[in-house]
Amino acid sequence: MLRDFQTVLKKLHLKVTPKRLAILEILKNESVYLSPEEVWRKLRKQFSRVGLPTVYRNLEELAQGDVISKVTHPNRQLYYYFCLNPSHHHHFICLSCRTVEDIDFCMFRELEKRVKQELKGRVVSHILQVNGLCKKCLKKDGESHA
Amino acid sequence: MLRDFQTVLKKLHLKVTPKRLAILEILKNESVYLSPEEVWRKLRKQFSRVGLPTVYRNLEELAQGDVISKVTHPNRQLYYYFCLNPSHHHHFICLSCRTVEDIDFCMFRELEKRVKQELKGRVVSHILQVNGLCKKCLKKDGESHA
DNA sequence: TGCATTAATAGAAATGGTTTCTATTTACAT
């Protein structure tokens, strides 16, 4: 697995630094999306000296390289998530517990085709994200009202 | 048209103030999305005293009330757009000239159904937006390279 | 293995879009 990350980083022409690998490990071991500061707090448990700007920079680089994915949160702050699913897909994110679940169903290909045909524009990127409350949080909420 | 905005505001239990109406007029007369500060600059042409926080507050209230729509921009800053299309739809936004075009084709209903069935979660909101370069900007770009 | 090159980093500082706060004014129901 370490080898895998190294390969990925090299493909992106990013140097394989201990902190870069640690950031990836932190995200990989989380089932929820994290803010840069949260990643930083976890990182500080392993490194005595580590700057918050380093975390911001690394997260952005890794997101640019499609190694991790960025969450589009209603509060407009930055959150990142490591997703094992290598194919194009989108996410259902829980606004309460931050769980991320894959939406393998992507109807974007058809949409993109129509945008190109009907609007004659060039598609640079698209955002499709479903925000809500996950199964577990719904259950929790139900109990508290019981 | 003035009457229309008044009705809309009253339904939302928002008082009909001159500045609120002016903000709506400004957005309605624009074919591109605007930042709060840009709305403010235009507003200052009509009112000698007007605060930027007023603009922020009004835009947010109007967006909450579905009178205007918020743009999810890659730079994570706030932009708003007044859309005449009353039915549920999404937008193609030009990252260059800020033009907004409707995508009447919404395949969200099916997606939502699947999210509910397969993930057993509650959908609170969804974001679907296509970012790119519009027909006009593509043409402009092509000419500059010619 | 040593060296040159270039990227990565720490830490401090700045940034600036956005929000908060409070006194004052305004809309509007009665």
Added chain:
DNA sequence: ATGTAAATAGAAACCATTTCTATTAATGCA
């Protein structure tokens, strides 16, 4: 007209994110 609750101006604060610079570390090659 009058009372009340909402809306506002202006100043100030906020704080997540970015910039800056000197230092350190990774990497490719001799």
